Amino acid sequence: MDVPDCPYEKIGGRKNALWRTMIADFAGERKSxxxxxxxxxxxxxxxxxxxxxxxxxxxxxxxxxxxxxxxxxxxxxxxxxxxxxxxxxxxxxxxxxxxxxxxxxxxxxxxxxxxxxxxxxxxxxxxxxCARRALYVTSKGYIGLAPWNAREGDLVCIFKGGKTPFLLRLPPAGSVYQLVGETYVHGIMGGEAVAADASDNDWRVFNLR
Structure with a gap:
């Protein structure tokens, strides 16, 4: 049963999102x-x-x-x-x-x-x-497959100019983020998370090492 403000409410619901996540399904016309x-x-x-x-x-x-x-x-x-x-x-x-x-x-x-x-x-x-990956749910309700070394609190982000989401981690008392790795998040693999009219002010800068 979908929760209020479920991100999948208009694209098949959570049941649909789950089975497609298990196969890391393609976006758009290539989907199963x-x-x-x-x-x-x-x-x-x-x-x-x-x-x-x-x-x-x-x-x-x-x-x-x-x-x-x-x-x-x-x-x-x-x-x-x-x-x-x-x-x-x-x-x-x-x-x-x-x-x-x-x-x-x-x-x-x-x-x-x-x-x-x-x-x-x-x-x-x-x-x-799913090899060496773990199923997870973001704070906004998105379902994804995390790298083996992911932890609770890691941040899902999409780098400007790309479509594939990645996980970033901010160490305790740190200001420089660590790149955890690539991740699959159903519903944003086709660039849906990036607004077409996004301006430079809508992007956030991360210092990586």
Missing amino acids: PEGDWLLLETWYDRVGWQQDLPDLTSKTINETAVLTTGIKDMEVQMVAHYANLRATTTEYTDFVTNASVATIIKDSFTKGFQLPKKYGEYVRRIRKA
């Missing part, structure tokens, strides 16, 4: 299709289908067969979760009845339903975007 949030919702594993994959090294043929069967069962649960999400989401329930929702889920098994191929692409994007 709206319906692909289902793939990220499946990856979140809110229903507990996902388990640690077993180690198949140094196993007998029988042991490997049993463990492999367990992996396939886990995949079936994941597909069922995705099928249920797809069948009950608004874009489908707008034109199907409650009775046919159950039919869609059933057909996902009888007709060999599988996850879209781009599910794997999104998992790779998540791992690349």
